[in-house]
Amino acid sequence: MTYSKNIIDNIFGGIRPASRALDKAATTIQGWYDSGTIPQKHWAGIISAAKVFNHSLSSEDFFPQQTTKLGSFGYPFNKIHCLSIGDFNRPDIETLLSLGEHYLDLNIQKNPNNRVLKGKTLINLFFENSTRTEKSFELAAKRLGADTISMQIASSSIKKGETLMDTAATLNAMNPDILVVRHSASGAPALLAQKVSCSVINAGDGMHEHPTQALLDALTIKSAFKKISGLRIAICGDILHSRVARSNVKLLNMLGAEVRLIGPKTLLPPEAKTWGVSVFNNMKEGLEDCDIVIMLRLQLERMSDALIPSKREYFHFYGLDKEKIAYTKKKTFVMHPGPMNRGVEISSEIADDEQISLIKKQVETGVAMRMGILHALSESQDNNK
Ligand code: CP
Secondary structure, three states: OOOHHHHHHHHOOOOHHHHHHOOHHHHHHHHHHHHHOOHHHHHHHHHHHHHHOOOOOOHHHHHHOOOOHHHHHOOOOOOOOOOHHHHHHHHHHHHHHHHHOOOOOOOOOOOOOOOOOOEEEEEEOOOOOOHHHHHHHHHHHOOOOOEEOOOOHHOHHHHHHHOOOOOHHHHHOOOOOEEEEEEEEOOOHHHHOOOOEEEEEEEEEEOEEEEEEHHHHHHHHHHHHHOOOOOOEEEEEEEEHHHHHHHHHHHHHOOOEEEEEEEOOHHHOHHHHOOOOOOEEOHHHHHHHHHEEEOOOOOHHOOOOOOOHHHHHHHHHHHHHHHHHHOOOOOOOOOOOOOEEEEOOHHHHHHHOOOOHHHHHHHHHHHHHHHHHHHHHHHHHHHHH
16 A cells, blocks of 8 residues: 555545545545655655544555555565576566566655665675766665665775775674675675675675676566567677676576677686587677677786787777677667776767667666665565574
């Protein structure tokens, strides 16, 4: 039940009695009833009218979906951490995507806040740079009512030599509920999860995984196509160094997509053939009839050897431009997890074309998807206490 229905039915006894008690047209009340929301300018009047009916309301009662429980998504989600896509089964993933969808709708409303995480604390612990992931977790947590702290690594005791585990133990002693960790070492968040008593979210670990990126990518695709199963999806570029590719392959395979990997031999790990994907070294062949093209950043910072002849040559063979996009289906969408190297893996002409680029949509969806993930882990945490 939405909060507006709850107030109208359970406090005032229905639309007509609410119309009389609030001195508003019945059509206005009906509008609140149907939309599930009540504009903020009416809250004070409703709070004082409710007192006459012996009900004590506060502004907290006007946050959409405050009454939403994860159980209402139909599946008893019981995971405490989000470390790898492989830790989730299909119903877990469906639940997380449903929650993400729910927050996507809520986020476009004027007041998206609700209080699912009220009284909880989230700490962002990013040992590698981030714009999208760190900021979207901070925003998502705040929109759900949590207190958030982002550790400034450069000014922390890590710079005095404190180890990751000692830092984790120190933060754990402050009783956070959720730790969001990005680290250059594969497996660092999983190791940390064994040492702390709160939920740990992997925000990207080395070349291993970036599960929340895969979830937001899947939700972006689902929003665009209303399905994922049966779509042909190409992931192109620097697969070797990409945690995004590894998480996406696992998730998109689980959801029934046909996944293709495209890149030069030097940027494709030999074991990719065992991932349940088709592997291509040629963009024309790999992009044929694709519904979605996910371009990846060339991660020069992780390359110790020269794996490409030059950026210019790389763009010539593997950069997505108008000519190469013509190899795909007529109706194709392009994605990129960001940050982009324009003119290296993607042309500005493609990246900025709102008819085909979902790149901005991915960022918007990222906040909603992370709200869904935080909601699920938090409720699971409460249920396990
Ligand atoms: N996609 C992604 O992880 O971006 P950031 O590095 O900006 O967080």
